[in-house]
Amino acid sequence: MIGGKAAPGYHMAKMIIKLITSVGNIINNDPVVGDRLKVIYLENYRVSLAEKVIPAADLSQQISTAGTEASGTGNMKFMLNGALTIGTMDGANVEMAEEPGEENLFIFGMRVEDVEALDKKGYNAKEYYDRIPELRQAMDQIRDGRFSPREPDLFKDVVNMLMNHDR
Ligand SMILES: *Cc1c(COP(=O)(O)O)cnc(C)c1O
Numbered sequence: 619m620i621g622g623k624a625a626p627g628y629h630m631a632k633m634i635i636k637l638i639t640s641v642g643n644i645i646n647n648d649p650v651v652g653d654r655l656k657v658i659y660l661e662n663y664r665v666s667l668a669e670k671v672i673p674a675a676d677l678s679q680q681i682s683t684a685g686t687e688a689s690g691t692g693n694m695k696f697m698l699n700g701a702l703t704i705g706t707m708d709g710a711n712v713e714m715a716e717e718p719g720e721e722n723l724f725i726f727g728m729r730v731e732d733v734e735a736l737d738k739k740g741y742n743a744k745e746y747y748d749r750i751p752e753l754r755q756a757m758d759q760i761r762d763g764r765f766s767p768r769e770p771d772l773f774k775d776v777v778n779m780l781m782n783h784d785r
Pocket residue numbers: 663664665666668689690691692693695
């Protein structure tokens with residue numbers, strides 16, 4: 619389950635939501651996957667929906683890049699309601715790791731120092747694309763219309779952003 623909202627003028631955020639629902643259409647209708655996995659985008663995420671979703675969640679994934687302060691209060695609501703947190707050391711995840719102890723969360727990924735060091739060295743998405751076959755296959759499938767067969771070019775800009783502009 620993925621929930622969120624895009625500001626009206628934020629085109630790339632809207633395209634990312636479109637990608638999530640498009641990947642969902644393929645996975646949710648794949649006979650081999652069957653009932654083992656479903657991708658659900660929570661439309662119109664709002665307090666009345668959060669009141670149902672948050673207490674029901676077993677896992678909460680909060681994986682914003684360390685230093686962007688993008689993990690705010692949703693993460694705390696999930697933790698207070700008993701979900702296990704899978705998170706990066708960003709925003710309120712940091713306090714959530716300090717108070718009950720890091721052994722009570724699943725913390726992973728780059729720390730702020732690692733992010734700063736990589737920024738200095740120069741992040742190059744293509745290095746990862748070239749080195750990790752599964753990542754390359756996923757990016758190629760998104761770029762080539764595997765998830766948007768009726769509009770094969772739909773996600774070209776998303777892939778271009780991830781490969782050439784994303785920090
Ligand atoms: C808590 C909450 C937010 C804010 O979540 P953050 O993780 O702080 O970005 C947004 N919308 C709803 C409905 C919420 O309950």
